[in-house]
Amino acid sequence: MLKKLxxxxxxxxxxxxxxxxSCYRTGWGVFTGKRMAWDQRILLVVSNEVLFFFxxxxxxxxxxxxxxxxxxxxxxxxxxxxxxNHMNPKTTLYAILLGFVIVTSWQAFRNTEHNTIKEANTxxxxxxxxxxxxxxxxxxxxxxxxxxxxxxTDAEWKTLRVGERSSQTDAAQGAxxxxxxxxxxxxxxxxxxxxxxxxxxxxxxRLRALRLLASHQHLSPFIWTLLLLxxxxxxxxxxxxxLSTPCHPLFRALLLSLFTALVGLxxxxxxxxxxxxxxxxxxxxxxxxxxxxxxxxxxxxxx
Amino acid sequence: xxxxxxxxxxxxxxxxxxxLLLVSSIVLLIAALLGAKKxxxxxxxxxxxxxxxxxxxxxxxxxxxxxMGFMIVVAWQMFDLASTHVSQExxxxxxxFQLSKGMDPSIDQKVTENLKAxxxxxxxxxxxxxxxxxxxxxxQDLQSTLWNLYDNYNLKEEREKVFLEKALxxxxxxxxxxxxxxxxxxxxxxxxxxxxxxxxxxxTLLTTLFFYSPRFWMQVTVTSLFFGLLGLVIFALLVFQYPxxxxxxxxxxxxxxxxxxxxxxx
Numbered sequence: 001m002l003k004k005l006x007x008x009x010x011x012x013x014x015x016x017x018x019x020x021x022s023c024y025r026t027g028w029g030v031f032t033g034k035r036m037a038w039d040q041r042i043l044l045v046v047s048n049e050v051l052f053f054f055x056x057x058x059x060x061x062x063x064x065x066x067x068x069x070x071x072x073x074x075x076x077x078x079x080x081x082x083x084x085n086h087m088n089p090k091t092t093l094y095a096i097l098l099g100f101v102i103v104t105s106w107q108a109f110r111n112t113e114h115n116t117i118k119e120a121n122t123x124x125x126x127x128x129x130x131x132x133x134x135x136x137x138x139x140x141x142x143x144x145x146x147x148x149x150x151x152x153t154d155a156e157w158k159t160l161r162v163g164e165r166s167s168q169t170d171a172a173q174g175a176x177x178x179x180x181x182x183x184x185x186x187x188x189x190x191x192x193x194x195x196x197x198x199x200x201x202x203x204x205x206r207l208r209a210l211r212l213l214a215s216h217q218h219l220s221p222f223i224w225t226l227l228l229l230x231x232x233x234x235x236x237x238x239x240x241x242x243l244s245t246p247c248h249p250l251f252r253a254l255l256l257s258l259f260t261a262l263v264g265l266x267x268x269x270x271x272x273x274x275x276x277x278x279x280x281x282x283x284x285x286x287x288x289x290x291x292x293x294x295x296x297x298x299x300x301x302x303x
Numbered sequence: 304x305x306x307x308x309x310x311x312x313x314x315x316x317x318x319x320x321x322x323l324l325l326v327s328s329i330v331l332l333i334a335a336l337l338g339a340k341k342x343x344x345x346x347x348x349x350x351x352x353x354x355x356x357x358x359x360x361x362x363x364x365x366x367x368x369x370x371m372g373f374m375i376v377v378a379w380q381m382f383d384l385a386s387t388h389v390s391q392e393x394x395x396x397x398x399x400f401q402l403s404k405g406m407d408p409s410i411d412q413k414v415t416e417n418l419k420a421x422x423x424x425x426x427x428x429x430x431x432x433x434x435x436x437x438x439x440x441x442x443q444d445l446q447s448t449l450w451n452l453y454d455n456y457n458l459k460e461e462r463e464k465v466f467l468e469k470a471l472x473x474x475x476x477x478x479x480x481x482x483x484x485x486x487x488x489x490x491x492x493x494x495x496x497x498x499x500x501x502x503x504x505x506x507t508l509l510t511t512l513f514f515y516s517p518r519f520w521m522q523v524t525v526t527s528l529f530f531g532l533l534g535l536v537i538f539a540l541l542v543f544q545y546p547x548x549x550x551x552x553x554x555x556x557x558x559x560x561x562x563x564x565x566x567x568x569x
Binding site: 052 | 356458483
C-alpha cells in the first residue's frame, strides 16, 4: 500500500516535471540533485494570479474552520480586554516589520532592474567603441556582441528563472574576452579604445555576476519564520474574539477572512518580489531587446 | 513601448481633477455600499457586530495604513531617484564638455557643438516624449554622432590618450543615465503591486460595512473621511510612479542649469 502511494506521488511529480521546459528541469532540485529553494519552485509552476486566488480561498476556508473549531469556546469580557491589550502593539509591530520587508524586497528588485539596464548599456558602449577599430574588426565584435545578447535574451533569461547561468552565454562571453585579449592595437587611438573596451567588458561581467547572484538570492529563512509565525499569531488571536456575542457563523467567518486575506496578500507580495527573475513579477529583458532592435538592427548585424 | 492607462490619466488630466474624481468616487461608493447593506442585508445592521468589527478594523486599519505608508515611500524613492539620475546625466555631459578641452581644438569644437545640440534636444524634444514613456529619435541620432566623433578621431599627441579614455567613460555614463531615464519614464509600479493595493483597500472597506450606526449619514461621513484619506494616498502613488508624466514631474532643471552655464540661455 505504502509502495503504491509512493509510486503515485512520484508519478504525479514526474508528470509535472515532464511538462516543464528543459531549462526548468535542470533546476528541478529533486531530479538533478541541485539545490533550489522550495518557494522558487512554486513560482515556476504556479502563476501569481493562481496564488492570489488561493490566498483568498485559503483565507475564507481558514476562517470558516476557525469559526467551527471555536464554536464551543466561552470567553468573558475580561479575556477580551487582555487579548486586545496584548494584540494591539503586536499587530503594529508586525505591520511595520511586514512593511519594511516589502520595501527592502522592492528596493532589491529595483536594484536588479537598474543593474540589468546598466549591463545592456555596457554592451551598447562596447558596440559603439568598436567603431574605432578597422571594419573587419568592427564586424567581428558586432557579431560576437549580437551572439552574446541573443544568448542572454533567449537562453539565460530562462535559466535565471531557476537561478542558474547559461553555458551558451558563458561561451559567448568567453569569446568576447578571447577576442579583446588577443587583439593587438595598431595605433594610440586603438590602444585607448581597447583599454576602454576592456574596462567596459569587465563591468559587463561584474553586472552579469550580480544578475546571476540576484536570481537565486532570497529572504533569510529567519525572516520568513518571523513573518509566518507573526502572521499566524495575529490571525490566531482574532479567532477568539467576539465569541460571547450572538453572531451568524457565516458573517463571522466573512469578517475574519477579510483580515486573514489582507495578511495573506501582503505575504504573497513579499513572496512574488523575492526572486526577481522567477514568477509573474520579474525583471524584464526589454533593455536587451531594445538594444538588438535599435543598435544592432540599424547597423545590419542583428541576425 | 506600452503606455499604461495610468500614464494616460497622468498625461491628459490635471492632478487635482484626478484627485478630486478619485476621492469623490470613493465617497460615493461608500454611500452606495452602506445604502445597499441597509436595504439588502438588514441583519448586518445590528449593534452586535460592532465589537468584533471594531477589534478587526483596528488591526486591518493598522496593517493596511502602514503598508500604504511604505508604498508612498517606495513611490517617492522612484521619483527622487529619477531626479538624481537627471543630475548625474547632466554631470556626465558637463564632464564630457570639460574633457574635450584637453584635446585638439578640431575635435573640441565639434564635440562642443554636438553636445550643445544634444542637450538642447533632450530639453526641448525628448522631455515632452518622456511623458508618454518614449525616447526621441533625433536625440538618439545626436548621441550616436557624439560616439562617432570620438570613434573617428586620430590622436595628435600622446597626452590626448588620457583625455580620450576619460571622455569615453563620460560618454558611457551619459548613455547609461539616458537609458535609465527612458526606462524610468515607462516603468511604474508593477500591476501585481496595484492589485494588492486595491484589493487590500477593498478588504478594509468591506470590514467597515460590518459597523452599524443608527445614523446613516454619520456613518457615511466617518467612513468617507478614512477612505478619502486613503484615496489621497493612492492618488499620490499615481502621481509619483511615473516621474516624467503629469504636472508634478521631474523637470530638466539640472540640464537647463548646465546648458545655461556652458552656452548661455537655451
